Amino acid sequence: MCGIIGYIGKPKNIQEGLEALKRLEYRGYDSAGMAAYDPGKKEIFAMKAVGKVENLEKKLKGVDMRSSPFLFYTRWATHGGVTEQNCHPHADCKSNIWVAHNGIIENYQQLKAKLLEKGHTFVSETDTEVIPHLIEEAFAGNLQDAVQKVIPVLRGAFALVIIAKDDPQHLIAVRNSAPLMIGVGEGGYIAASDPSAVVGMTKEVVYLDDGEMAVLEKDSY
Helix, strand or coil: CCEEEEEEECCEEHHHHHHHHHCCHHHCCCEEEEEEEECCCCEEEEEEEECCHHHHHHHCCCCCCEECCEEEEEECCCCCCCCCCCCCCEECCCCCEEEEEEEEECCHHHHHHHHHHCCCCCCCCCCCCHHHHHHHHHCCCCHHHHHHHHHHHCCEEEEEEEEECCCCCCEEEEEECCCCEEEEECCEEEEECCHHHHCCCEEEEEECCCCCEEEEECCEC
16 A cells, blocks of 8 residues: 655646645655656656655655646555665656556566567665656657556556646546546646645546546646
C-alpha cells in the first residue's frame, strides 16, 4: 500500500503537494519522494527521502517553486529495500518519463531482462522502474499514446500516475485493481490514492473503474 498524488493545471506551489501527501502518509512510512515539472527551466525537479514525509519536507524547506504537472509519493516497500534509490517516482534513462506506482508488477523480472538487453540502465531494485523504461521505448512525443502501448504488457495490480518532461501538457492516471481517483478542482485536476488527499482542494471526485485510464490536461480530463 502506497500513497500517490498527481496534479496538473494552473501552476501550484509544490508545498501544496507536500501538504496533500501528509494526508496520505498512513499509506506508507518507509520513504517519500516527488517530481515536478519546472515550466521556466523546462526540466523535472525531483527529491526523495528515506523515512516519514517530514524528512522529505525538511529537504524541500525553502524550495519556492510553482509547478504543473507534479507527483508526490509515500512508500510502503514491496520490492527492494528502503532506500532513496528505491523510492518513487521512478524515471527512464533520459529522466523524461516519471512514474509513481501503487501495487505490484508481477512480470517485472521478464520485462527488466528484455530492457537490459536493449541497453537500459536501472538504478533501483523495484518492480516499478520497468514502467518508465517501457514507456521510454514507446514514446514519440505523446505520453498518452506511449502509455496505451505499455499497459497491456503489465501483469499485476497497479495504480499509476505518469508525467513526462517532453509532454508536460498531460498527466496520465491508470487503475487496475488498486485504488485511484480524480479530484476536480478550480484551475486543475488531482489524481490521488484516496479522497483524504484532496480535502480542501476540491469538492468533486471521480472514481476510476478497473481497467480505466484517465488523460488529464490543465483544463479538462
